[in-house]
Amino acid sequence: MRVALMVTCVNDAMFPGTGQAVVRLLRRLGVDVDFPQAQTCCGQPMVNTGYLDEAVPAVRSFVRAFEGYDAVVTPSGSCAGSARHQHRLVAERSGDPGLAAAVAETSPRTYELSEFLVDVLGVTDVGAYFPHSVTYHPTCHSLRMLGVGDRPRRLLERVRGLRLVDLPKAEECCGFGGTFALKNADTSVAMGSDKARHVRETGAEVLVAGDNSCLMHIGGVLGRGRAGVRVLHLAEILASTEEQPA
Amino acid sequence: MNRAENGADNSARAEILGRVRAALLDVGGDLPDAPVVAPAGAGAGAAPGDLVALFAERVADYRATVVRCSPDDLTAAVAAALPAGARVVVPAGLPDDVRAGIPDPIADTGLSATELDAVDAVVTRCRVGIAETGTIVLDHEPDQGRRAITLVPDHHVCVVDAGQVVPDVPDAFALLDPHRPQTWISGPSATSDIELDRVEGVHGPRRLLVIVVDPA
Amino acid sequence: MTGTFVGMPAFPSAARAALADTQLRHNLAHATGVIRGKRAAVVGEVDNWEELRLAGAAVKERALLALDTQLVRLEESLTAHGAVVHWARDAEEANRIVVGLARAHEVDEVVKVKSMLTQEIGLNEALEAAGIAAWETDLAELIVQLGGDLPSHILVPAIHRNRAEIREIFARRMGEVGRPAPADLTDEPAVLAGAAREHLREKFLRARMAVSGANFAVADTGTLVVVESEGNGRMCLTLPEVLVSIVGIEKVVPTWAELDPLLRLLPRSSTGERMNPYTSTWSGITPGDGPQEVHVVLLDNGRTRALADEVGRQALRCIRCSACLNVCPVYERTGGHAYGSVYPGPIGAILNPLLRGTGDPQTDALPYASSLCGACFEACPVRIDIPEVLVHLRSQVVDGHREDRVPKPEAVAFRGAGWAFGDARRLDRAERLSSLAGRLLRRRGRTSLGRLPGPGSAWTDARDLPAPPTESFRDWWRRTDGGERP
Numbered sequence: 001m002r003v004a005l006m007v008t009c010v011n012d013a014m015f016p017g018t019g020q021a022v023v024r025l026l027r028r029l030g031v032d033v034d035f036p037q038a039q040t041c042c043g044q045p046m047v048n049t050g051y052l053d054e055a056v057p058a059v060r061s062f063v064r065a066f067e068g069y070d071a072v073v074t075p076s077g078s079c080a081g082s083a084r085h086q087h088r089l090v091a092e093r094s095g096d097p098g099l100a101a102a103v104a105e106t107s108p109r110t111y112e113l114s115e116f117l118v119d120v121l122g123v124t125d126v127g128a129y130f131p132h133s134v135t136y137h138p139t140c141h142s143l144r145m146l147g148v149g150d151r152p153r154r155l156l157e158r159v160r161g162l163r164l165v166d167l168p169k170a171e172e173c174c175g176f177g178g179t180f181a182l183k184n185a186d187t188s189v190a191m192g193s194d195k196a197r198h199v200r201e202t203g204a205e206v207l208v209a210g211d212n213s214c215l216m217h218i219g220g221v222l223g224r225g226r227a228g229v230r231v232l233h234l235a236e237i238l239a240s241t242e243e244q245p246a
Numbered sequence: 247m248n249r250a251e252n253g254a255d256n257s258a259r260a261e262i263l264g265r266v267r268a269a270l271l272d273v274g275g276d277l278p279d280a281p282v283v284a285p286a287g288a289g290a291g292a293a294p295g296d297l298v299a300l301f302a303e304r305v306a307d308y309r310a311t312v313v314r315c316s317p318d319d320l321t322a323a324v325a326a327a328l329p330a331g332a333r334v335v336v337p338a339g340l341p342d343d344v345r346a347g348i349p350d351p352i353a354d355t356g357l358s359a360t361e362l363d364a365v366d367a368v369v370t371r372c373r374v375g376i377a378e379t380g381t382i383v384l385d386h387e388p389d390q391g392r393r394a395i396t397l398v399p400d401h402h403v404c405v406v407d408a409g410q411v412v413p414d415v416p417d418a419f420a421l422l423d424p425h426r427p428q429t430w431i432s433g434p435s436a437t438s439d440i441e442l443d444r445v446e447g448v449h450g451p452r453r454l455l456v457i458v459v460d461p462a
Numbered sequence: 463m464t465g466t467f468v469g470m471p472a473f474p475s476a477a478r479a480a481l482a483d484t485q486l487r488h489n490l491a492h493a494t495g496v497i498r499g500k501r502a503a504v505v506g507e508v509d510n511w512e513e514l515r516l517a518g519a520a521v522k523e524r525a526l527l528a529l530d531t532q533l534v535r536l537e538e539s540l541t542a543h544g545a546v547v548h549w550a551r552d553a554e555e556a557n558r559i560v561v562g563l564a565r566a567h568e569v570d571e572v573v574k575v576k577s578m579l580t581q582e583i584g585l586n587e588a589l590e591a592a593g594i595a596a597w598e599t600d601l602a603e604l605i606v607q608l609g610g611d612l613p614s615h616i617l618v619p620a621i622h623r624n625r626a627e628i629r630e631i632f633a634r635r636m637g638e639v640g641r642p643a644p645a646d647l648t649d650e651p652a653v654l655a656g657a658a659r660e661h662l663r664e665k666f667l668r669a670r671m672a673v674s675g676a677n678f679a680v681a682d683t684g685t686l687v688v689v690e691s692e693g694n695g696r697m698c699l700t701l702p703e704v705l706v707s708i709v710g711i712e713k714v715v716p717t718w719a720e721l722d723p724l725l726r727l728l729p730r731s732s733t734g735e736r737m738n739p740y741t742s743t744w745s746g747i748t749p750g751d752g753p754q755e756v757h758v759v760l761l762d763n764g765r766t767r768a769l770a771d772e773v774g775r776q777a778l779r780c781i782r783c784s785a786c787l788n789v790c791p792v793y794e795r796t797g798g799h800a801y802g803s804v805y806p807g808p809i810g811a812i813l814n815p816l817l818r819g820t821g822d823p824q825t826d827a828l829p830y831a832s833s834l835c836g837a838c839f840e841a842c843p844v845r846i847d848i849p850e851v852l853v854h855l856r857s858q859v860v861d862g863h864r865e866d867r868v869p870k871p872e873a874v875a876f877r878g879a880g881w882a883f884g885d886a887r888r889l890d891r892a893e894r895l896s897s898l899a900g901r902l903l904r905r906r907g908r909t910s911l912g913r914l915p916g917p918g919s920a921w922t923d924a925r926d927l928p929a930p931p932t933e934s935f936r937d938w939w940r941r942t943d944g945g946e947r948p
Contacts, residue, residue: 007935009883013893014928016935023945035939040883048834050856051876057884065886086853144836173791177833184831185920186478190795191833192925220925223910258549259537262711262762266530269770273527281716282520284723285513304736356750359667359701379737392751393700393742397693415737416722424683424718425543427748430741435693438733439602439618440625440651441489442496448601448655449662450693450740 003033004066006074006083006110008212009041015212021239021246022075022113025128028239029121033073038065043090044082049179052093059090063102071120072110075235077142077210080112085145112142113235114151114210124154130240131161135204137195137218139211140173152210152234159237165202169194176217192221200227207231287414288378294408297377301411302458304380308433309446310454317462320405321347324369327403327455332366335395339388344369344405354395362394367401368451373428374418375411375458380433382406382456383418385426393429402451404431408460467612470802472827477796486622486797493621494787494794500734501785501841508730517723519845522779525681525714526769532681532714533760539684543746545756553583556708556761560585560673561592563706563757569594569671572706573662575688575695576600577675578616578782579708581804583763585673596673597639597665599694601658608635614798614806616784617732622797625649636661662694672698672753676709677781678724679758682717685745686758689728689738699742705753712765712778724781727843732783764817773854774816779844780809786838786848792831801828808838812851820858829855871917886936893934900930 003026007019019035026033043058062083066072074080084107091100117123136156142148156164175181175191182188195218199207207222209215212233219231232246240246289297302312315323324347328334336351345351348369357365371389372382382404384390396402412418422428435450446452470476480486505511525532537547550556564572572589574580574596586596586607598607605620606613609631613619620628629649636643636657641664643657674695678687686707688695699705715721729738747756769775787793787807798806802824805813811828820826829852838848863870869877882888903911910926913919921927933941942948 009889012889012935013896014930016931016933016938019935020938020945027945033944035936035944037936037940038886040886040889041879043883046876046880046883048853048856049872049876050829050853050858050860051873051880052857052860054876054880057880061883061886140833140835140837144840171837173833173835173837175791175833177835180830180833182917182920184474184477184792185923186474186481187792187795187831188833189924190481191791216928217925220921220927223926224924258551258555261551262549262760262766263530263533265762265766266533266711266769269766269775270527270529272772281720282517282524282723284517284521284720284726285510287726288508307736308739363663363667376737381737386748386751393696394752397696397700415726416719419719419722424680424685424743425745427745427751428741428743429696430737430743432735432737432739434739435691436739437601437651437655437692439600439605439620440628440654442493442618442621443625443651445651445655447652448659448692448694449599449666449697 001070002068003031003071003073004069005033005035006039006042006066006072006079007035008074008076008079010213011075014216015233018075018212018233018235021233021235022073024244025126025235025239026073029123029126031121036065042079042082044079044086045178047082047086047090052090055090056094059087059103060099062087063099063106066106067102070109071116072106073113073116074110075113075210075233076212077112077139077146077148078213080110081141081145083107083110112146112148112210114148114155115146117155118151125158126155126238128159128238128240129161129242130159130237130246132206133163133165133204134206134208134237135165135167135199135202136170137167137174137207137209137214138170139209139214142210143171148210155234155238156208162237165204167202168198174214174218176214178213181217188217189221192217196221196225196227199229205230208234208237210234284416287416289413292413297413298408298411298458298460301375301377301380304377305433305456307380310433310456312456312458314458314460317343317459320344320457320459323457324348324403324405327457328367329401332401333364334367334369335362335365335399336369337388337391337395340369341371341389344371354391359394359398362398365399367403368395368399369403369405370396371405372410374421375406376415376418377411378414382431383422384429384431385422386429387426393427396429397450400451401453401455403455403457405457405459408458467802467804470824472824473800473802473831474827476800476802477831480796480800485624487795489622489624490794490797493618497734497788501731501788504730504734504736514723514727515843515845518727518843519779521715521720521723522844525716526712526775526778529711529714529769532716533711535681536679536684536714537760539682540746540758543684545684545746545758548757548759550759550761550763552763556583556759556763557585557588559759560706560708561588561594563704564589564594564671565592567671567704571595571597571669572671572673573597573599573665573669573698573702574672575674575690575698576603577673577708578804579675579710579761580673581613583761585708597662599662599666599698601655601692604658604662605631608632608639612799613804615787616782616805616807622799625651625654628654632657640665666697666701669702671704671706672702674698674705674707676707676713677728678715678721679709679713680715680718680721683745685718685743687721688742691733691739693740696740696742699744700752702753704755706757706759708759708761710765711760711762728781728783731785731841731843767819768816771816774812774851776846777809777812777816777851779846780813781844783843785841785843789837789841791835791837792833801831808832808848809846812848812855815855815858820855820862826859829859890936893936896930897933897937901932903929904932
């Protein structure tokens with residue numbers, strides 16, 4: 001099986017450790033993962049702000065980079081959701097039937113990390129070790145756009161040493177929302193503060209989620225409040241071992 | 247209405263329908279003309295006894311009072327349901343076994359709203375009872391009377407035959423005649439407008455008492 | 463005496479003011495929390511809820527996609543049952559019809575059933591200008607009207623008020639417009655509801671004309687439906703001689719039987735009850751029972767504009783249950799006033815631009831008043847994909863500015879991003895700059911950025927931002943051959 005990593009633009013530029021964790025994890029599970037250099041961004045920031053024309057080049061890069069792979073894996077529910085649900089729209093807007101046909105090929109083969117592990121590889125125990133208390137925030141797009149359900153929890157429950165603590169009001173949005181975090185910064189921060197308060201209430205050492213953009217927002221609020229809670233991407237916990245801890 | 251206003255209406259009608267047609271140009275003419283078939287309601291195939299028990303439970307959930315009785319006890323149950331000395335209005339077609347429980351009933355002869363406001367209670371029958379939702383439906387036939395008589399008095403006693411209880415909303419729709427005015431009643435008048443705190447009794451009857459007559 | 467939404471600031475600044483009101487935030491969090499819990503419990507009772515949602519959506523879709531035929535059929539059925547049908551293109555025309563009817567009957571007051579539509583068209587103000595008093599009779603609408611306030615929720619217009627505030631409004635204002643509140647008025651909800659009952663009863667008993675909206679209008683039988691709780695609707699629909707119902711053209715339901723799924727969906731989604739206390743249905747005139755003169759005004763007011771939008775038209779399926787408001791994390795924190803319209807919350811954020819068209823700053827901000835979390839779509843009983851429509855409307859807002867002589871900084875930024883994302887080599891160069899900044903910052907021991915000036919301050923005023931890493935992922939991959947080399 002030819003598997004490509006879509007690292008996402010945010011992880012590429014800001015959180016390379018997450019991409020490295022996915023590579024380590026997949027190799028440990030016997031997957032030969034490739035990183036197509038032509039990839040850039042899924043186009044979601046443009047689409048969600050209303051710049052459909054500006055999203056066309058990104059979607060072109062996407063289908064060019066990932067053409068021919070059996071599966072595209074990404075450590076982001078939001079970007080997987082964009083590839084699966086928004087690329088068709090962008091292709092329609094471009095008026096290019098070739099792009100639409102390419103999107104129809106790549107979209108259904110794009111998986112969020114927990115989906116790929118549980119549904120494609122059929123594993124929940126990935127041999128990870130992480131001896132800490134952890135609370136899990138299901139991000140909106142993984143939960144409601146993709147419907148990843150309890151897959152991330154099932155993976156976390158099998159991590160040795162990990163103690164999973166329930167997050168109150170877990171399914172409520174953290175307030176990131178892409179450019180919403182800037183255009184409606186006050187509301188975004190109000191939502192983020194409530195999320196951060198619930199995280200602190202759990203007493204967990206680590207907050208985990210499947211999207212670094214949401215974690216950057218919640219972590220930013222936690223950090224400003226000097227909460228002392230670490231935020232980590234799901235991939236980094238699943239990649240963690242006794243020899244190479246996260 | 248004068249002619250000029252009718253004229254304005256006609257041009258508005260033509261213009262709105264024209265806008266609708268223009269808005270739907272992308273849809274084309276191949277629309278499904280068959281009504282949508284909704285999924286089944288709850289409790290299909292439930293035993294009649296269970297159905298009536300559920301109905302009584304659900305009506306009581308709304309803080310309405312529910313009394314069950316046999317046909318022989320109906321007259322006494324109606325009498326017991328009314329406050330002592332209450333002035334009671336009744337619809338013209340109220341059956342005798344119900345009417346017999348009411349001392350000095352006031353027949354509705356087109357009473358004004360103000361006259362009805364001086365009445366304490368009303369006793370009627372209904373058309374359908376819905377078990378799943380605890381609803382009684384009036385279609386204002388002569389055994390239930392005009393809409394106003396079950397609205398203005400503060401105390402409504404409604405007699406429901408066990409056989410009138412259906413499982414769920416779709417069963418009621420199948421029985422009811424849309425050309426009759428209907429009032430679907432689920433508990434006494436209520437509001438949750440203040441801090442989402444439910445209060446029974448605003449403008450409609452503040453007390454609803456449902457008498458379920460079990461089969462003999 | 464009534465406030466107005468006209469001239470309200472755009473959402474971000476209106477929201478900022480609302481967020482600063484701690485009493486408001488407390489009232490909203492409490493109320494939305496209670497109603498979310500009630501809804502979840504009664505929706506959980508229905509095994510085939512998803513099938514029911516699909517049926518509800520299909521019924522409304524069937525009506526909307528053949529709306530011209532359905533409206534003509536509705537008009538025929540209504541007329542056959544003795545109702546007089548009027549058509550109104552816009553608010554002004556609808557208001558003129560109602561004022562004309564009131565004048566023809568020489569009434570100086572009307573009683574009103576809660577109706578979103580009459581708020582949308584400003585009917586009360588139009589009647590007032592004609593010297594006709596319009597009495598709102600729904601408890602929450604009464605609170606809003608007496609308080610000189612604006613509604614902030616579709617179902618619970620006074621959701622932003624707590625009991626103490628309501629007591630104060632009743633004590634101060636009821637006597638000015640009718641029967642005063644009792645001297646010993648407390649802030650118990652039951653006592654406040656009792657005061658409203660006494661205050662309005664005299665108005666119900668004397669009113670000769672009522673104005674209502676309708677939740678549904680059945681085309682093949684001419685049946686109008688009003689769903690309510692308090693009995694004020696029944697009072698208005700039953701006691702006066704003349705009844706005028708203003709109905710948006712999207713309220714049509716093709717057949718009587720197709721009302722069934724909608725009446726199963728609405729109460730559970732709306733008040734979180736298995737069934738609302740009162741539902742009234744009537745088809746024109748019933749001799750000897752209820753109003754003997756019945757008018758129905760079919761109103762467009764932007765609905766055909768929404769219908770013409772192939773993505774947006776699904777918003778016309780809305781049955782005004784307000785479930786989307788109650789689950790919306792944005793609404794919960796800002797309340798309804800920030801949306802600057804009688805239709806607040808997620809549905810308002812799409813309905814207002816669809817009805818009015820984009821192009822003014824207040825309307826254009828609404829599609830952005832969402833984090834696109836999707837909770838609204840999940841709760842919607844007629845499956846309106848609100849996030850999809852929000853994104854679609856955002857593109858309309860952007861497209862409306864493509865010809866601007868001086869583009870907005872945001873547009874310049876996205877054009878730049880679009881260009882960079884078109885080719886990985888361009889992105890690579892941008893990332894090199896970012897890594898350079900990261901190395902400089904981290905050399906000084908900085909792992910996160912403090913408060914930034916300029917546009918970055920929107921993020922950093924209240925949130926830390928991590929310093930960029932010293933190396934991008936793609937540089938790491940190239941340098942280590944994907945981690946194969948150290």
